[in-house]
Amino acid sequence: MIAELSHAALALAFALAVAQTFFSLWGARQGDQRLMTVPPITAFGVLAFTAASFAGLTYLYVTSDFSVANVYANSHSAKPLLYKFTGVWGNHEGSMLLWALVLAIFSALIGAFAGNLPPRLRANVLGVQGSIAAIFILFILTTSNPFLRLEIAPAQGQGLNPVLQDIGLALHPPLLYLGYVGCSVAFSFAVAALIEGRIDAAWARWVRPWTLTAWLFLTLGIAMGSYWAYYELGWGGYWFWDPVENASLMPWIAATALLHSAVVMEKRDALKIWTVLLALLTFSLSLLGTFLVRSGVLTSVHTFASDPTRGVFILCILIFFVGGALALFALRVAELKPGGIFAPISREGALLLNNLFLSAICATVFTGTLYPLLLESLTGEKISVGAPFFNATVGPLALLLIAIMPAGPLLAWKRGDAAAVAVKLSLAAAVALIVSIGVLATQGAPLYPMIALATGIFAVAGAITEYATRIALLRVPAAESFSRARGLPRSSLGTLLAHLGVGLSLIGVAAEGGWSVEKIAAVKPGESISVSGFDLRFRQWAERKGENYRDIAAIFEVRRDGVFVTELAPAKRIFVMRGQQTTEAGIETFGLGQLYLSIGDPSPDQSVALRAYWKPLVLLIWLGTVVMALGAALSLSDRRLRIGVPKAASKKKLEAVPAE
Amino acid sequence: MTRKQRRLTSIAIAGVVLALAVALTLSALRDSITFFATPSELALNPPPPGKRLRIGGLVKEGSIVKDGVLVRFEVTDGAQSVPVRYQGMLPDLFREKQGVVAEGTLANGVFMARTILAKHDEYYMPREVVDALKDKGVWKHNEGAKK
Numbered sequence: 001m002i003a004e005l006s007h008a009a010l011a012l013a014f015a016l017a018v019a020q021t022f023f024s025l026w027g028a029r030q031g032d033q034r035l036m037t038v039p040p041i042t043a044f045g046v047l048a049f050t051a052a053s054f055a056g057l058t059y060l061y062v063t064s065d066f067s068v069a070n071v072y073a074n075s076h077s078a079k080p081l082l083y084k085f086t087g088v089w090g091n092h093e094g095s096m097l098l099w100a101l102v103l104a105i106f107s108a109l110i111g112a113f114a115g116n117l118p119p120r121l122r123a124n125v126l127g128v129q130g131s132i133a134a135i136f137i138l139f140i141l142t143t144s145n146p147f148l149r150l151e152i153a154p155a156q157g158q159g160l161n162p163v164l165q166d167i168g169l170a171l172h173p174p175l176l177y178l179g180y181v182g183c184s185v186a187f188s189f190a191v192a193a194l195i196e197g198r199i200d201a202a203w204a205r206w207v208r209p210w211t212l213t214a215w216l217f218l219t220l221g222i223a224m225g226s227y228w229a230y231y232e233l234g235w236g237g238y239w240f241w242d243p244v245e246n247a248s249l250m251p252w253i254a255a256t257a258l259l260h261s262a263v264v265m266e267k268r269d270a271l272k273i274w275t276v277l278l279a280l281l282t283f284s285l286s287l288l289g290t291f292l293v294r295s296g297v298l299t300s301v302h303t304f305a306s307d308p309t310r311g312v313f314i315l316c317i318l319i320f321f322v323g324g325a326l327a328l329f330a331l332r333v334a335e336l337k338p339g340g341i342f343a344p345i346s347r348e349g350a351l352l353l354n355n356l357f358l359s360a361i362c363a364t365v366f367t368g369t370l371y372p373l374l375l376e377s378l379t380g381e382k383i384s385v386g387a388p389f390f391n392a393t394v395g396p397l398a399l400l401l402i403a404i405m406p407a408g409p410l411l412a413w414k415r416g417d418a419a420a421v422a423v424k425l426s427l428a429a430a431v432a433l434i435v436s437i438g439v440l441a442t443q444g445a446p447l448y449p450m451i452a453l454a455t456g457i458f459a460v461a462g463a464i465t466e467y468a469t470r471i472a473l474l475r476v477p478a479a480e481s482f483s484r485a486r487g488l489p490r491s492s493l494g495t496l497l498a499h500l501g502v503g504l505s506l507i508g509v510a511a512e513g514g515w516s517v518e519k520i521a522a523v524k525p526g527e528s529i530s531v532s533g534f535d536l537r538f539r540q541w542a543e544r545k546g547e548n549y550r551d552i553a554a555i556f557e558v559r560r561d562g563v564f565v566t567e568l569a570p571a572k573r574i575f576v577m578r579g580q581q582t583t584e585a586g587i588e589t590f591g592l593g594q595l596y597l598s599i600g601d602p603s604p605d606q607s608v609a610l611r612a613y614w615k616p617l618v619l620l621i622w623l624g625t626v627v628m629a630l631g632a633a634l635s636l637s638d639r640r641l642r643i644g645v646p647k648a649a650s651k652k653k654l655e656a657v658p659a660e
Numbered sequence: 661m662t663r664k665q666r667r668l669t670s671i672a673i674a675g676v677v678l679a680l681a682v683a684l685t686l687s688a689l690r691d692s693i694t695f696f697a698t699p700s701e702l703a704l705n706p707p708p709p710g711k712r713l714r715i716g717g718l719v720k721e722g723s724i725v726k727d728g729v730l731v732r733f734e735v736t737d738g739a740q741s742v743p744v745r746y747q748g749m750l751p752d753l754f755r756e757k758q759g760v761v762a763e764g765t766l767a768n769g770v771f772m773a774r775t776i777l778a779k780h781d782e783y784y785m786p787r788e789v790v791d792a793l794k795d796k797g798v799w800k801h802n803e804g805a806k807k
Contacts, residue, residue, distance in 0.1 A: 234749070344669045356674050360681035367685055372693075382696035384714055384763075385689075392688040397681060520748050522728035572752075581752050600729075600749045609729045611749050 003068050006056025007147040010097075010137060013049035013104070016042050017134035020107075024127030028120045028195070036119045039126035040111030046133055047104040054088075054101045057146050061088050067153035070094065070146040076159035076577055078548045086169040087160045092294065092310075093146035095173060099290070100136050102174075102181040106210075107133060110185065117206065124192030125185075132184055135317055143310045162549070162575040162582045168228030172221060176248060179218025180286040183251055185210040186258060187283030190276045191325055194332045199272050204265035207279060209636060211262065215255045216632035222248050223625035234570075234583030234598035236613045238512070238621060241390045246369040247289030250362055254282040257358035264348045267413065270339030271352065278355075280329060284322040285362075291318050292369075346416040350408035357401040364393045395448070402506055403455050405499055406462020409492075410469065424469055428461035449514025456510055459503030463496050494635025498628045505624025508592075511617035524607040532614035534595055535559040541602065542569065549575045551584065554599050554608055558588065570597040570610075592619045694763060699740040702766065709767055715742060716761040724756060735760060735771070742766075746773040 020042035027035025057070075062084050066072040074091040075084060083090075089098040107129040114122045140146070189207045193199045225248070230238040239245060258278040264271045295311030342348045368385045375381055406428060410421045436454040439445060468474075470492065471484040517532040528537040537557045544551040553571035557564060568586030575581065586597040593616040600609035696714045697707070707713055720734040720741055729748060734741045744762055754760065754776060764773035 234752075341663055341666045341670070343666060344673065349670075352670065353673065353677075356677040360677050364681055364685055368688075371689070382714075384694045384696065385692070386694065388692035389688045392692050393681070393684040396684060520729050583752055598749065603726065607728070609749050 002056050002059055003065070003147040003149060006053045006060075007145065009049045009056065010053040010141060010147075013046050013053065013100075014134060014137040014141060016045045016049065017130045017137060020046065020130030021127050021134055024123040024130060025195075028123040028127065031120065033119065036123040039123055039130065040114075042130070043104075043107040043111035043126055046130070047108040050097075050101050050104040050133075050137070054097055057094060057097060058085060058088050060147075061085070064157065065153075066155070066157050067149055068146075069148045069150050072150060072154055072157045074160050075157040076548065077156060078577070079160060079165070080547045082167070082170065083160055083165050087164075089173050090160050090164045090169055091146075093140065093144040096136070096140050096144050096294070097146055098173065099177055099181060100133065100140060102177045103129070103133050103136065103184060106182060106185055110188075110210075114206075121189075121192055121196065124195050125188045128188035128191045129184065132188070132321070135320070139310075139313050139317065143313050159548070159575070159577040162573065162578065162580050163232060165548075165575075166228065166232055168224065168232065172224045172228055174221075175217050175224055176221030179214050179216075179221050179255075180248070180251060180289065182210065182214025182217060183255060183283040183286045185214065186255075186279040187321075187325065190279035191328065193276060194325075194328045197332050197335045199276055199336060201266050201269045204262040204272075204275060208259065208262045208266065211255055211258050211279075211282075212632050212636055215252070215259060216629050216636070218248070218252050218255060219625055219629050219632070222252060223622050223629075227622050231585055231587060232582070234585050234611075236518075236585070236596050236598070236611070236615070238618075241368075241385075241387050243369045244293050246365050247292045250365055250369070251282055251285040251289060253358050253362040253365065254278060254285050257355045257362070258282050260351045260354045260358075264351045265339070268340065268342065268348050270342060270348060271355075272339045273333060273336055274355070276336075277329060280322075280325045284318075284325070285366075287318050287321060291315060343415055345411065345418050347408065347411045347413045349416070350404070350411050353404065354401065354408065357397055361394055361397050361401070364397065365390070368393065391448075395452075399452060399455050402459050402502060405459055405502065406466065409466050409495055409499070424465055425458075425462055428458055428465045431461045432458035443515055446514045449510045452506060452510035453514065456503050456506030456508075459506060460500060461503075463500035463503060466496055466499075490638035491635045494631040494633075494638070497631030497634060499631075501624045501627030501629075501631060503624070504620050504627055505622075508617050508620030508622075508624060512615050512621065515616050516618075517614040519610075519612045521610055521612075522603075522607050523610050524605070529610070529612065531595075531612045533560060534565075534612075534614065535562075536568075536597070536610075536612060538608075538610070539567075541606070544571075546573075548577060549573050552602060553584075554602075554610070556586065556597060558595065568595070568597050570599045572599065572601065589619065592617045592623075594618050698737045699735055699742045700737055702742055702771075703740045707766055710765055712763065712765055714761055714763045715744075715771060716759070717741070719754065719756050719758055719760050721756050735762065742771050743769070744771040744773050746776055748776075751776055 020039050023035050023042065024039040026032075027038065060068050060071050061075055062081070064071065064075060064077040064084070066075075070091060070093050074094075075087050079087065087094075089095040107126060110122070110125060110129065114125070117125070186207050189203065189210070193203055222245075225245070226238045229240070230236065258275065261271050261275045261278055265275045291311075291314045295314050342352075368389050372383050372385050375383060406425055407421050410424055411417075432454045435457050436445075436450060439453065440450065470488055471481045473481050476484075519529060519531045521529050523529060523538045525538050525540050528535055530536065535558070537559070539555045539557055542553045542555050544553060551569075551571040551573050553569040556568045556570070558566050558568055566588050568588055570586035571584040573582045573584050583598050588595045593614065596613040596615060598611050600611075602608050694712050694714050695707075696716065697705075699715065699717050702715060715735055717735040717737040720736045723732075723734040723741075725732045731746045731748075731750060732743065733746075734743050736742075744764075746762070746764075761777040762771060762773040763775045763777070764771055766772075
């Protein structure tokens with residue numbers, strides 16, 4: 001009964017989304033005030049019914065109703081309760097339903113918060129949102145129905161892929177979807193602006209908080225996925241340049257560019273056409289990501305059993321939205337008034353440079369990700385483009401970008417003073433140089449990680465320099481510096497934190513890449529090996545039982561300078577139900593570095609292949625992303641950016657500033 | 661600066677960044693990509709020694725020999741097979757008669773693997789391997805890849 005009701009709720013959500021699209025777009029076109037009051041209400045309706053449908057599926061999972069095909073294929077009554085919840089989106093159908101739910105949440109938020117948008121713009125935005133929701137729900141209903149019943153209900157389900165039975169599944173997909181789908185808001189705003197044929201600085205002001213929200217979640221989602229892969233797959237790697245990872249990275253890069261260009265548009269009324277194009281491209285890349293992951297073009301842990309009709313349907317969605325939006329853009333671009341031209345050495349000049357580099361990086365990732373698919377479909381030749389390609393292309397571009405990043409916020413608007421900025425940053429550069437020389441002297445240095453490390457330190461020191469400059473540290477009495485620090489707008493602090501986070505992550509990436517120590521050896525109980533000052537003694541094999549698995553663990557005693565520090569138990573985890581096994585790494589954190597052990601299959605003679613890593617500063621990679629996200633959150637809490645701050649006043653003020 | 665100079669400067673900077681990206685991409689496409697070959701293709705058309713490539717097929721039954729962390733096995737596509745040497749940890753779903761993809765170089769007829777690609781799921785068969793096996797008629801539909 002619940003399955004049928006949930007199915008019906010989803011069908012109703014579809015009907016409401018269609019109505020929302022029609023009423024909004026038609027009402028906006030006719031200028032019909034009464035019609036234009038409908039969309040915020042339908043947006044809540046779509047949310048209510050999608051949420052009901054999602055709650056229904058969750059109920060079916062939690063109660064292990066195996067008469068539903070989706071639950072049968074992906075759940076098991078002995079599965080821990082947490083995974084009964086998270087297993088809802090640990091499969092194709094459920095994850096698409098989550099996608100639709102997140103979209104409905106964003107539409108409803110627009111309905112709730114966009115009260116003081118011009119009614120026509122709001123109607124158009126909700127109309128576009130409605131059309132996205134309608135098409136995706138139609139996709140679920142026709143090709144990926146999670147509520148299909150089996151003719152005969154089996155007594156037991158098949159269980160969830162063990163790799164997914166982790167707390168990571170509770171966090172990674174919802175965060176990532178909030179990011180992916182959050183990009184749809186900027187897209188809808190861009191399409192709405194194109195429909196009206198009018199864009200101004202106020203538009204950027206409305207779009208930025210939504211983009212910032214999406215960016216925040218996307219950042220955390222990607223970082224969470226990276227950490228999950230790091231500890232779960234037992235390879236000790238945190239980023240594999242897998243096409244599916246790139247699919248999430250591309251919208252992130254585009255959204256980062258969008259955040260920066262929207263600042264120029266808001267403050268200087270320039271880069272307008274470019275910003276609108278970026279808003280279209282960001283969500284297009286999200287859709288491309290959805291297509292790559294969900295169509296079965298690629299095979300990876302993210303793609304569940306694939307079905308060709310789904311691929312074709314998503315491809316059609318992709319072509320419809322991306323093609324439609326770009327066609328509309330091409331049609332209207334001539335009518336849009338371009339913004340001003342500005343001096344290369346200025347804040348806006350730096351932001352433009354940021355956009356150039358981010359676009360180049362995004363295009364490179366795009367090429368590396370899609371070239372193998374293209375080549376194979378054209379010539380049948382199979383190639384793989386992996387880490388060596390991206391390290392050689394994205395690496396240098398990103399390093400250059402991060403090296404100029406600290407200068408940006410120090411430059412003044414309109415006309416910056418490059419020499420003064422160079423003087424301000426000289427201390428930061430000196431710090432980066434001295435620390436690098438110190439590392440070189442004591443640790444030895446591979447060239448590429450050394451450059452990355454120096455750049456990362458420069459970025460961190462640069463962010464601190466910026467803070468010191470803003471509060472005029474040491475130049476004015478301490479009390480005044482303190483009051484200046486309190487008076488700093490949160491959006492500037494947010495920028496500062498985000499840039500600081502980038503530097504921290506880069507230091508982590510550089511340290512992990514350049515100074516990790518790896519050891520692979522076969523060890524028997526009683527034997528010891530040492531890695532980077534740690535002595536690891538394999539004490540014994542141990543067996544542990546979990547709710548639906550058993551672990552065969554190798555217990556290692558870890559000693560440093562002869563002193564016992566801890567015990568690590570890397571293991572093979574065997575899931576009895578599916579006869580599958582996973583690798584559970586044994587990880588211990590020392591400061592910001594980690595000791596990482598994983599084992600192979602036990603041999604008949606009791607020995608085992610052990611892979612032991614010492615990864616210095618590795619935690620900075622993810623801590624840096626958390627700092628970036630904190631920066632975004634702080635910026636969002638700034639009153640000036642708050643969604644729907646009186647737009648009339650700001651518009652007038654901006655019109656008064658002549659565009660250069 | 662005049663308006664025209666500003667415009668030209670912006671365009672010049674954009675040109676430089678773009679050229680840099682294109683140059684890096686082209687050189688990386690020449691040096692850093694890896695081709696995929698089946699054991700039959702390797703036998704027919706052996707690559708120059710030291711060239712990195714990927715091979716794929718099934719792990720031949722009874723061919724796995726472990727010696728500490730050193731593993732030897734053969735990859736077969738039904739018609740031809742290649743001996744592989746690998747030092748390190750094998751992925752969880754590495755089994756006889758299962759699909760496998762190895763990346764490395766060919767030296768004196770032995771494939772020195774640097775990485776053995778993991779499968780995440782028992783249903784997942786690397787797509788390259790599926791195609792290779794279909795070519796040789798070894799692939800039976802509904803075997804593995806789909807539920």
